[in-house]
Amino acid sequence: MAKPMQLRIVCPEECVYEGAVAYVAVPSTVGEFGILPHHASEICTIDGGHIRVSETKMGVVDHVFAVTGGYVQVAITVAPGASFMEVTHVYPDMSIHLTLLNARITAGEPQLLEHEALRWITPAEIPEYEFCPADEAILTRLRGAAE
Numbered sequence: 001m002a003k004p005m006q007l008r009i010v011c012p013e014e015c016v017y018e019g020a021v022a023y024v025a026v027p028s029t030v031g032e033f034g035i036l037p038h039h040a041s042e043i044c045t046i047d048g049g050h051i052r053v054s055e056t057k058m059g060v061v062d063h064v065f066a067v068t069g070g071y072v073q074v075a076i077t078v079a080p081g082a083s084f085m086e087v088t089h090v091y092p093d094m095s096i097h098l099t100l101l102n103a104r105i106t107a108g109e110p111q112l113l114e115h116e117a118l119r120w121i122t123p124a125e126i127p128e129y130e131f132c133p134a135d136e137a138i139l140t141r142l143r144g145a146a147e
Contacts, residue, residue: 004020005036006018006019007019007020007021007024007053009053016065017053017063021053022036022054023036024051024052024053024054025052026051026072027046027048027049027050027067028044028045028072029046034058038107043072044071045069045070046067048067048068048069049066050067051067075108076108078104078105079106080103081101081102081104082102083101084101085100087100089133089134089137091134096134098138123143124143
């Protein structure tokens with residue numbers, strides 16, 4: 001069996017499934033599609049139907065989850081490391097709390113899914129880009145760590 005992939009199925013109230021799986025079948029709005037380990041990164045909308053989860057091998061259905069819609073994201077695998085920092089930022093209409101971890105990519109390549117561009121930048125290049133106010137403390141720390 002190929003090395004399993006990690007699956008998390010989340011609904012608005014809670015995480016209903018999390019674990020290592022060999023195969024997942026998803027009812028997308030353009031037809032059902034299957035996801036195996038090392039599948040290309042993508043994001044798509046889910047149609048009503050059933051998500052079928054195979055923990056050991058394709059063709060053996062271990063769990064079935066009814067869905068009425070949502071989205072599926074196939075992404076890279078990262079290994080989280082130590083905490084980098086935590087930031088709380090208060091906007092006029094809301095407050096957000098960000099927890100940042102040092103992490104490394106262990107499988108896959110970052111893919112452009114829903115944005116116009118994707119580019120790694122150095123701390124010296126940070127002033128060339130526009131960021132959200134909540135990111136300012138993070139960017140200051142990144143620039144300081146690089147010096």
